[in-house]
Amino acid sequence: MPRLFRGSVILLFGLFLSCFFSPAARALEPLGPVSSYGMDEYWYWPNYHPSVESALGALKNLQGKVVGWQGSYITQWDADAYGLRALGTVVEVQQSGLFFSNTVQVPQVESTVIPFEEVQGLHLVRLFIDRQFTFGVRCDLKSEMKMFRVPDYGTAAQVFNALASLVAASGRLVPYPTLGAYFRDVTEKDLWIPGLKEAKGMIVTGVMIGSPAQKGDLRVRDAVVSCNDQPVENFAQWSEQIKPKAASLDFKVLRKSSPPAVCHVVLPPGDLAPRPPQGLAFAAAKGPSTAQSPATAQTAPPVPEGAVPPKLGFSLRYPSEAEKKILSGRTAAVIVEISPGSLAEKALLKPEDILLECNGKTIPSPEGLGPLLVQGENVLLVMRNGKEMTVRVGATLVSY
CATH class of the missing domain: 2.30.42.10 (PDZ domain)
Structure with missing residues (x-):
């Protein structure tokens, strides 16, 4: 009897541990906030995007690589002159019972909001909380701190550049480090x-990695x-x-x-300090009758009255996941098919060509190409088989 009793206790204890520490249960747990964890900071100055569309498009191209404040993958980005909103879904684990428990997946929508007027600083950091998301961008606000976490330094730099560009477009000036060190006053305890x-x-x-202070x-x-x-x-x-x-x-x-x-x-x-490019700004909202937000006006600029975008003769799609890796955060549009006898065919464009720029401006999305086209000749920066080239396409006064 004693042996049977001990065996029953061991079996029940094993079931208890398997419920709480099974791989499936661990995989569903959100990573949680990072405010209580240590981090190293890199000395980094932003490379500003030329436009709001370019910055927001770069963030959208990083879907699946950016984790929000509570541990969810960001699936939607939205921004206007007032702030950035990043949405994702985090799955929480609920367990009940003493020896037996049920794992329940409860989707919760996570919203990471960055009000631009409250931004005090942006920091590119390395974290010590997770093996997969070891880098991040910390946003210091007036009364709190928000964080976006990513798997590598390069992705963190892309997020940093996009966030810095959007903050600058809102008119907010954020200082960036020169020395790269933090100090406090000496006290009696020292x-x-x-x-x-x-x-x-x-x-x-504190001393930032790669800073003049560290050097x-x-x-x-x-x-x-x-x-x-x-x-x-x-x-x-x-x-x-x-x-x-x-x-x-x-x-x-x-x-x-x-x-x-x-x-x-x-x-x-001092003249090497980063400065936002001219024209990096959210479009002003129109009058009350139009009820158009700054974000809508910026991401889809209206064609001037009487002007019709030229037709080039191709259809476009968003980049695939494999193409996004090649683009390394850049926004683009990919040609799906080309109409026979069209201007695109005459310019020797091909399906699967990746369109990067139009007339010197970044193409934010397939829908964003139209406003960049001009009547007459259009100059496209195209990536084909990993190599970039310039293609000049004539245009006629017909609809796009």
Whole structure:
């Protein structure tokens, strides 16, 4: 009897563990917010998109690669002059019972909203919470932080560039780092550092990967006591009186296990700082009678009255998943078929050609090509078999 009893207990305990820790149950669990996890930050300046359509199209091309705030894949992106809205579906797991449990899939719509007027900063970061989504873009808002997570650095850079472009298009100016380090004032609790005798100076609390600060060997927990041969009293005094006048910074630092060191940091020239291109803006909303939002006006610009888009003689589709990988975040449209005797056929365009640009402007989608066409000759940037080429297509005054 005792053996039978022990065997029953072991069997029940095994069933209990299998219900809670089965691979299927683990796979359905949302990853959850990341505010309580550590992260490294990269020193990164944005490459701005030329237009709102290009930035929003780049995000749409990354579907299946971007995870939202609560752990769901983003399936829909929408933006206007007021903010960005990313929608996805997260599946929650509900379990009940002490020894036996049921796994219930409960779809919940996740919405990650970024109000542009509240954006204080954008950061490209590396996370330590998941093996698959190890990079992300952190959006610092006035009262909270939002995060988009992605599998690799390149995808994170694409998300960062698109978000920075949309924020800039809204008229919001977001500062980007030059030195690439974070500081706090020295306190009495820091006087254990060898050579630090009074509560003056700054403590390095963070150094961005790839930043001028990292290249100059500035390290976390360094105590900065002077800069460019001037004593550092605190962060405010350094940032107002020393840093603005300098093209390079020589930090004298004290370290726990090393003798005092001088870290020479060369700052990037001010004229290299990123600036949004002219024309990067959401279209102004029309009058009350039209009731057209800025997003609608920007993503589908109306053809001027009396002007008819030219007909080139082909039909288009969105890029496939394989083509999206080749495009690496760029937006485009793919030719499905070409009408016999059309201008497209005469220009030697072929089905499966990927159209990247029209007259120097990025093609955001198949529907977005029409507004880019002009009467007369149109210049297309085409990708065929992985190679890009320029194709000139004549046009006539007929409908597109």
